[in-house]
Amino acid sequence: MTKPPAQIGDPIQDILTPALVVDLDSFEANLRKMASFASEAGIRLRPHAKTHKSADIALMQIAQGAVGVCCQKLSEAEALVAGGVPDVMISNQVVGIARLTRLAELAGKARLVVCVDDASATEALSAACQAVGSQIDVVVEIDVGQNRCGVAPGAPALELGRLVARLPNLRFAGVQAYHGSAQHYRSFAARRKAIDAVTEKTRSTVNLLAANGLACEVVGGAGTGTYAFEGTGGVYSEIQPGSYLFMDADYGRNLSEDGGAYAPFQNSLFVLATIMSKTQAGQAVSDAGHKSYALDSGMPLVRGCSDLEMVSCSDEHGVIRDPEDLLSLEDRVWLIPGHCDPTVNLHDWFVGVRGDRVETLWPVTARGCLV
């Protein structure tokens, strides 16, 4: 783990760059706003920790009413449980005897939920839990339009649910029904239409399971782009948004119902960068390249100045178009990453700032937890 790029109490201008900086006022407003939504809608909130990978932040979410968190990988779940998180859903499949054994062991230490979409893998999970002597909650993932993992809604989900209910050391907990790409459909109407279809597939599956004696305590899914639909549709029992804490440039391109920017939450996450070279008119070069922010959803934006645009980047450099030559050597720029989740994964520390000071440092507990 690298050294933190700042110390608590440092003035912001002393943070070494590139650094992953959280504006705590905005962050806390986001944290509260989603908690309030869930509370008012009467729906359980299980935020997705794949975004922040932080036990500290997970515990803050739980302190504000979340029932637990989600993550994507076994090793993330291990890191979160080791950090004191008592209730974790791996919203993903886990395969292979070595991983299943670790998962079964972890299920003895915290409440664990995991997804399945295959009969033989479910049998292997049951065997691993029997060998270890633990019990695990299992949800059947249904493919509601993402075309990735999950069995088809309806009869295939019932068949797998029955297997889960029958196998030793597994507890049938419900279904997982997440449509990731719908989060980023730009128009409000397209997102609503997609989630209407998702909700119908989920409803009919939940009803089929119930009619066959399998009650779904967990009906999980939803993300930052669509949580209000699943959260109020009467079918889901828990919503699993992650990005709402931080937001990013890509969510900033979503539109709201009135056609304006979709901005229910504030940008609270930035890559702070320093101008390290300024030898040409019209551009400046920052010390933050794509080893400090992810590019899967496009280039970072420069906060607060429409004249400045990052036009290219390489591993350790970001070239900023600066037609008015506003930037000088050692100036700071605050970059809004294209996609928050994989950007966080490039850093070891969140530097939390308020006013002009560093107020907190949180380790990225599960950074690099790929297994």
Place this chain on the structure above:
Amino acid sequence: MTKPPAQIGDPIQDILTPALVVDLDSFEANLRKMASFASEAGIRLRPHAKTHKSADIALMQIAQGAVGVCCQKLSEAEALVAGGVPDVMISNQVVGIARLTRLAELAGKARLVVCVDDASATEALSAACQAVGSQIDVVVEIDVGQNRCGVAPGAPALELGRLVARLPNLRFAGVQAYHGSAQHYRSFAARRKAIDAVTEKTRSTVNLLAANGLACEVVGGAGTGTYAFEGTGGVYSEIQPGSYLFMDADYGRNLSEDGGAYAPFQNSLFVLATIMSKTQAGQAVSDAGHKSYALDSGMPLVRGCSDLEMVSCSDEHGVIRDPEDLLSLEDRVWLIPGHCDPTVNLHDWFVGVRGDRVETLWPVTARGCLV
């Protein structure tokens, strides 16, 4: 730092995935081939450690004749020196008093070379070295076509070189003249033409400096796509390729002089992945998403099977088109990353394999060293 995804002696099929795997036979062949080239061409080899970020690998390169290594960041240099590397060039600018002080301190522990492209930053470097009592070698970076950092060739380089030579605790060591984007020009002729122009700008600058009493011990640059040009052109004194050790899908798209694939080196670096979901005909889903490989140079390729193509990915999933349904749950696929350097930076461990066994584990010493 995460746990290694395997133990030495493990069979390959027991490596937990996603894992960063090095085929040691190919790796060693690449290591030897570049060392032989440099030896035969009579040019110093200073491989770029931004690719591997590993003190172990840097020391292997030095054992085979390299004069030292390059890196891009101060904190990378600190990690490499702490790992025993005796001679490091930061082929980049370092700005700000806090970083310059650390750099000056590091220059007391190993031979350090750093680039400058600004007079005031050079004065600050000199002041930092005076304060600490260390001496540092300085090269003037010239912009030979990358349009990023560096002063213009010719008179501006002379002016900055004179400043370096005049300032206390700095030793003028020469020039850095690297054209990064030319490495990836697809046609051999385009790469040669670009480097011919680069070499001419460098030659005239070196001559101008020499005519003014400033001898360039270091004339540095070149990468895996063009090293043979700089290495034999009579102007450069050292070449700084990095990717040759591993290669990647992007270098695989370069062409050689005869129009075939540019393949002076072998692919030795892979992201090993496991099929974790197989619920639809025609595709399979692996457990390796873009938190385990960089996307800046496109999607990974699936080694050894032209029928399999990764068609989409998200943070933790890679969807592989599999028209013949060749893949089953728990099958392994070997992915060739689009770009080796930022892919390595996503992992904590290299898993070195030979035959059917894990032979070695190298930590990615400077992973996440952004500052």
